[in-house]
Amino acid sequence: MKYLHTMIRVKDLDAALDFFCTKLGLIETRRKDSEQGRFTLVFLATEKGAPEIELTHNWDQEEEYTGGRNFGHLAYAVDNIYETCQHLMDSGVTILRPPRDGYMAFIRSPDQISIELLQRGESLPPQEPWLSMPNQGSW
Numbered sequence: 001m002k003y004l005h006t007m008i009r010v011k012d013l014d015a016a017l018d019f020f021c022t023k024l025g026l027i028e029t030r031r032k033d034s035e036q037g038r039f040t041l042v043f044l045a046t047e048k049g050a051p052e053i054e055l056t057h058n059w060d061q062e063e064e065y066t067g068g069r070n071f072g073h074l075a076y077a078v079d080n081i082y083e084t085c086q087h088l089m090d091s092g093v094t095i096l097r098p099p100r101d102g103y104m105a106f107i108r109s110p111d112q113i114s115i116e117l118l119q120r121g122e123s124l125p126p127q128e129p130w131l132s133m134p135n136q137g138s139w
Contacts, residue, residue, distance in 0.1 A: 003051055004051075004052070005043060005051065005052040005053060005054045006051075006052075006053050006054070006074065007053070007054040007055075007056055008053060008054070008055060008056070008071065008074075008109075008111065008113050009055075009056045009057075009058065009061075009065050009111065010055045010056065010057050010065075010109075010110070010111045011057075011061055011064060011065060011110075011111060012110060013040060013042065013055065013057040015110040016055050016057070016109060016110055016111060017042065017055070019093070019109050019110055020044050020053070020055070020109065021044065022091070023087075023088055023091045023092075023093055024076070024088075024115070025046075026044040026045060026046060026053075027044065027045060027046070027047065027048075028042055028043070028044055029043045029044065029045050029048060029052060030042075030043045031043070038058065038059040038060055039056060039057060039058045039059060040055075040056075040057045040059070041054055041055070041056055041057075042054070042055040042057070043055075046076070053074060064111075065111055065112070066112075071113060071114075072114070073106070073113070073114035073115060073116045073139075074113065074114070074115050074116070075115075075116040075117075075118060076115070076116070076117055076118070077118050077119075077120040078117050078118070078119065078120060079120055080119075080124070081099040081102060081103065081104075081105060081117060081118075081119040081124060082099065082102075082124060082127065082130060084105075084117055085098065085099055085105050085117070085130070088107060093107050094107065094108075094136055094137070095107060095133070095136070096108060096135060096136050096137050096138070096139040097135050097139050098130045098133035098134075098135070099117070099119070099124075099130050100126060100130055100131050100132075100133065101123055101126065102119060102123040102124035102125055102126050102127070102130075103118065103119045103123035103124070104116065104117070104118055104119070105117045106139035107139070108137075108139065114139045116139075
């Protein structure tokens, strides 16, 4: 058996692509538009051939999707948790669970999907402003 992808539904495809590609750095690996089904599928990964997430955009969806936390979360290893979180904050993303431990942080996508960011390898030494930054909301 081979793991292929995880699908999440998105209401605003442009906002989701800005979040996952521009802010998180994923790349679009393929896309399918279905005029008959009135949906777009966009597959994203950290690199070609890596596990993917599938963004499903139903063209006629008007209501917000709910229950994003019930999904669980996506998780990504990053080279420097502090630099990644600073980049995300500078891009307008709220750090819900700051990396006080130098290892783990949580954010959410525009559709409220929890994203866990984990420091690759050993934890970085705790440092400010992360050390004293409080949690916000839920993740």
